[in-house]
Every structure is written in structure tokens, then in C-alpha cells.
Amino acid sequence: MAKAKKKSIFFCKECGFESAKWLGQCPGCKEWNSFVEEPVIKNTAGKEVHAAEKKEPSRLSEVSVEKEERVLTGIGELDRVLGGGIVTGSLVLVGGDPGIGKSTLLLQMCRELSTASKKVLYVSGEESVKQIKMRADRIGTFEKEMLLLSETDLDIVVETILRQQPDIVIIDSIQTMYREEIGSAPGSVSQVRETTSVLMRLAKEQGITIFVVGHVTKEGVVAGPRVLEHMVDTVLYFEGDGCMPYRFLRGVKNRFGSTNEIGVFEMRGSGLAEVTNPSEYMLQGKPENEPGSIVTCSMEGTRPILVEVQALVCQTSFNLPRRTAAGTDYNRINLLMAVIEKRLGIRMGDCDAYINVAGGMRINEPALDLGIVAALLSSYKNITFDSSTICFGEVGLVGEIRAINMAEQRVLEAAKLGFRTCILPQANKSRLDISKDMLNGMELIGLSTIHELLGVM
Structure with missing residues (x-):
């Protein structure tokens, strides 16, 4: 038998593009300095080739869709x-920061599935079975499956997996798996790509659903080649602030559903608890009638979530005023402050500004604009909004308040939680049905420009 021949190939960490030599820029994804060298082994032994079974393409009209x-x-x-729910035979990637609760969430899922007589196999490359048992005892009782x-x-x-034939498989984590045929360390580009390919083929051929846990880098993306996210069916990110009890599960890729939905959990001593009404949780501890505080509404998929936007505007003691944003886009804050200064004539160029979305959520939706503007004006002028007031809308560069989508769902959510006044774009108010x-007696105030917001204050 011929001896295996070793050679090195350069891979792009972002898209998986292969090259025989190092390149400064990837021809596939145009990223710079993304190529890494990985040793691979190709077997040069002769291999008998059999004629593949003839396979004809199918007509689209004859394909049955179930x-x-x-x-x-x-x-x-x-x-x-x-x-x-879980689609049979799918490959799901779950990513998140260390200690955020990925393994706990999947272990709780395994408990529920085993109770429903589903055979579950939990494969850990980071913990021993005794360590998993200790963590499982805090969650609850597990079935024999x-x-x-x-x-x-x-x-x-x-x-x-082939011998046990489970219904669900958990791989924790993909960066710890390796194959001896690949001459590189676990977690390298070659190992991660090969492991994902094997698991994907296994899931499709055997009809087994496989969940894969992936570590994330400091940039917040799954470690390893970007091709990992391209190969799987679903990519879920588990997010949250380690100092806050809330955790958010987002779908950034889903071949079998929407990518706009969000799941909210609360971390407790016994594991993760579902938060069925996130708006009520996000508004807990909200101060009453304080300047710089306003409630707004964000849409996460089909779910409206009410959050509190806080602002603190004060005279700066620095040559260059400070701007800080927690939970939203920093550049959006600078833009909205420029609109206020230009369109309302309020000088904010010599003021420090701090914006915070309370609760640990991160929101980049344009509907947050009006809430940020209202909070900034409230803090600057030291004028309070009534605690039962909510506002949402997009603010343009000329100071206009533009219509947003799904306004009816936002208004109904505010009415359900007992808000008495809702400030929204006039274009949305005129089309509400x-x-x-x-409305439960809630008053609707439609605005066209931020000048009108000053009158409401």
C-alpha cells in the first residue's frame, strides 16, 4: 500500500476558500489576511471505482411538497x-460566549425530549460524564432514554451514533472534535470543516437531528471557518450580559423558519426559565416620573417587546464631548443628536450624552429613534414624561417622523400593559384599524416632526 503523502494547503478562515499558496486577500470573500496554513493528508493508494447508479433529474411539477x-x-x-420545533434530520449550530448558558439550555432540552420518550445522545468533548451528571442534577430528573x-x-x-440510533444528538463542542486522518490540531480550519461535513452527511442519511455547540471569538462570531455557518441548516446565537439574568436566543440563519424571532430566558439556580412576557420583565424597576426616561417598543420577529430607554445629558468637562451607547448603535446616537441640534436649535455639541437600553437587550431597529430623541430632550430640559407614556417611530435627517412597520402590534402590546398615552408617527396613526x-382608553398622539414632540413635552 502506498504511503500517505503529507502536504499543506492554505484556507480562508472566513469562507473556506482553498489555495496552494498564501494570499494576502481572499479571492472568494475579499477579506485581507484571512489565510491560514493547515497540513492535510491525501491517500495516494489506488481505489477501485464502480459505476454510479444512473440518476435522472426530477421535474419540478412532479416533486411532492409535504x-x-x-x-x-x-x-x-x-x-x-x-x-x-426541531426538523428531523437537520443540523443546528448553537453559538455564544463562554458561560452564557448554551450547554444548560441544550441539557434542559434533552431532559424534556427524554421525558417525551425520545432517545437522546449527549456527546461532550469538554466534560466527563460525572461533570455532566452534576450539572444535570441541578436541572431535574432525567429519563433512561x-x-x-x-x-x-x-x-x-x-x-x-450508528449503533445506538438516537433521535437527537448533542455535540459539545465542535472545536473539540478531531479525526486522526487530518494532520492538524482540534479546532483548526481543517478539523472543523471535516467534522461538520461528516455530521451533516450523517444527519441527512440517518434522519437524526444533531445540535452542535460552537465557541465564539472576541468579535462575537463562531470560531473557525465561516463555511461552518454556511453548511448547517440553522444557526442560533445565545446572547446576554453576564451581569444580567436575562438571556436572548436569536436565529441568524434558519432554512425551515424565520430568522427574526427571539427567545427570552432568565438564568436561575435551577437552570434557564422561559420569559413568556418579556415586556413586563424588561420594565421591572423602572423609575417613576424621572427625566431622561421613556418607554419604547421594539419588534423581535412577530413579538413586540417594550423596553426602557434612558438618557443622561450634561455639560462636558472635556475638550471633546463623550458619547456612550449601551444596547444600541453608537453612530445612531451621534446622528440623532445632530438632527436635534440642527432642526430644533438646541445646542448639544458641548454636552456629554449617555444612552442606555435597560434590561441588557441590544436593539438596532429604526423605531427606537423617537424614544432616543425623547429621552435626550427630557434629560437636557429636565422635563419628565408621564410613566404611562410610550413612544416609537423613525426619525429622518430633516426631523420628520416616518412610519414604521407592525404599528398595530406595538399599540396593542402597550394597551395590554396599561399605558395611557402612545406617541407614534402620524402616518401610522391614520392607518390604524x-x-x-x-385600546382600553389609551390616547394616541400622532406626530409628523420632532418640533411637535416639544409641544407634547
């Missing part, structure tokens, strides 16, 4: 983000 089979996880917030395996060799993992009974 609704994909879904399995409920028993966790409503997770089912919402997945698009209604829950299987544990502590292994990093991908070939052994695949052989175990909501009965007075559904």
Missing part, C-alpha cells in the same frame, strides 16, 4: 426561534 416533520422540544421559547458519551474522536462518535375597546 410539511416537514417537527418535534417539539418542550421549551416554548426555543420552539419559537426554531420555527415551530438520555445517554452520555465523553469523547473527542469523531470516528468513535459516529460509530456510537383598532377599536376603542382594544
Whole structure:
């Protein structure tokens, strides 16, 4: 038998483009300095080739489309983000910061599925079975259908899956898996790409749903080649501030559902608890009748979430005024302050400004604009908005307040939580189709420009 021949190939970390030599810029994704060298092994032994079975293409009109089979996880917030449950034979990537709760969430899902008589295999390359058992005891009682395996060799993992034939498989994490045929360290570009390819083929051929845990880099993206996200069916990101109890599960890619949904959880001593009414949780502890505070509404998929926007504007003691944004885009704050100074004649160029979206959420939706402007004006003029007032709308560069989407859902959510006044774009107010009974006595104030906002204050 011919001896295996070693050689090196350069891979792009962003898109997986291969090259025989190092390149400064990737021809595929145009990223700079993204090529890394990885040793690979190609077997030069002769291999008998058999004629492949003849396969004819199918006519589009003859292809029958049936609704994909879904399995409920028993966790409503997770089912919402997945698009209604787990699709059989799919490959799901779950990414997030260390300690954010990825393994806890998946372990809770395994508990619910094992209770529903689903055979679950949890493969950990980072913890021993005793460590997993200690963490599982804090969550609750597990059924006998829950299987544990502590292994990093991908070939052994695949052989175990084929022998046990589980319904659900958890791989924690993809960066710890390796194949001996690939002459590089676990977590390298070659190992991650090969491991993902093997797991994807296994999921499709055997009809087994596989969840893969991926570590993230300091930039907040899954470590390893970007091709990893391209290969899987669904990519979920688990986000949150380590100092806050709330965690947010976002779908950034989903071949079987929407990518706009969000799941909200609260970290407790016994694990993650679902937050079925995020608006109520986000407004807990809100100060009453304080300047610089206003409630606004953001849409996360089909779910309206009410959040508090806080602003602090004060005279600067520096040569260059400070601007700080927590939970929203920093550049958007500078833009809105420039609009206020130009269109309202209020000088803010010599003021420090601090904006905070309370609760730990990050919102970049344009509907947040009017809330930020109202909070800035309230803090600057030391005028308070009534605590039962909510506002939302997009602000343009000439000071106009533009219409936003899904205004009816936002208004109904505010009315349900007992708000008495809603400030919204005039274009949205004129098109609302909501009965007075559904408003529960809430007053609607339509605005066209930020000049009118000063009159409301």
C-alpha cells in the first residue's frame, strides 16, 4: 500500500476558500489576511471505482411538497426561534460566549425530549460524564432514554451514533472534535470543516437531528471557518450580559423558519426559565416620573417587546464631548443628536450624552429613534414624561417622523400593559384599524416632526 503523502494547503478562515499558496486577500470573500496554513493528508493508494447508479433529474411539477416533520422540544421559547420545533434530520449550530448558558439550555432540552420518550445522545468533548451528571442534577430528573458519551474522536462518535440510533444528538463542542486522518490540531480550519461535513452527511442519511455547540471569538462570531455557518441548516446565537439574568436566543440563519424571532430566558439556580412576557420583565424597576426616561417598543420577529430607554445629558468637562451607547448603535446616537441640534436649535455639541437600553437587550431597529430623541430632550430640559407614556417611530435627517412597520402590534402590546398615552408617527396613526375597546382608553398622539414632540413635552 502506498504511503500517505503529507502536504499543506492554505484556507480562508472566513469562507473556506482553498489555495496552494498564501494570499494576502481572499479571492472568494475579499477579506485581507484571512489565510491560514493547515497540513492535510491525501491517500495516494489506488481505489477501485464502480459505476454510479444512473440518476435522472426530477421535474419540478412532479416533486411532492409535504410539511416537514417537527418535534417539539418542550421549551416554548426555543420552539419559537426554531420555527415551530426541531426538523428531523437537520443540523443546528448553537453559538455564544463562554458561560452564557448554551450547554444548560441544550441539557434542559434533552431532559424534556427524554421525558417525551425520545432517545437522546449527549456527546461532550469538554466534560466527563460525572461533570455532566452534576450539572444535570441541578436541572431535574432525567429519563433512561438520555445517554452520555465523553469523547473527542469523531470516528468513535459516529460509530456510537450508528449503533445506538438516537433521535437527537448533542455535540459539545465542535472545536473539540478531531479525526486522526487530518494532520492538524482540534479546532483548526481543517478539523472543523471535516467534522461538520461528516455530521451533516450523517444527519441527512440517518434522519437524526444533531445540535452542535460552537465557541465564539472576541468579535462575537463562531470560531473557525465561516463555511461552518454556511453548511448547517440553522444557526442560533445565545446572547446576554453576564451581569444580567436575562438571556436572548436569536436565529441568524434558519432554512425551515424565520430568522427574526427571539427567545427570552432568565438564568436561575435551577437552570434557564422561559420569559413568556418579556415586556413586563424588561420594565421591572423602572423609575417613576424621572427625566431622561421613556418607554419604547421594539419588534423581535412577530413579538413586540417594550423596553426602557434612558438618557443622561450634561455639560462636558472635556475638550471633546463623550458619547456612550449601551444596547444600541453608537453612530445612531451621534446622528440623532445632530438632527436635534440642527432642526430644533438646541445646542448639544458641548454636552456629554449617555444612552442606555435597560434590561441588557441590544436593539438596532429604526423605531427606537423617537424614544432616543425623547429621552435626550427630557434629560437636557429636565422635563419628565408621564410613566404611562410610550413612544416609537423613525426619525429622518430633516426631523420628520416616518412610519414604521407592525404599528398595530406595538399599540396593542402597550394597551395590554396599561399605558395611557402612545406617541407614534402620524402616518401610522391614520392607518390604524383598532377599536376603542382594544385600546382600553389609551390616547394616541400622532406626530409628523420632532418640533411637535416639544409641544407634547
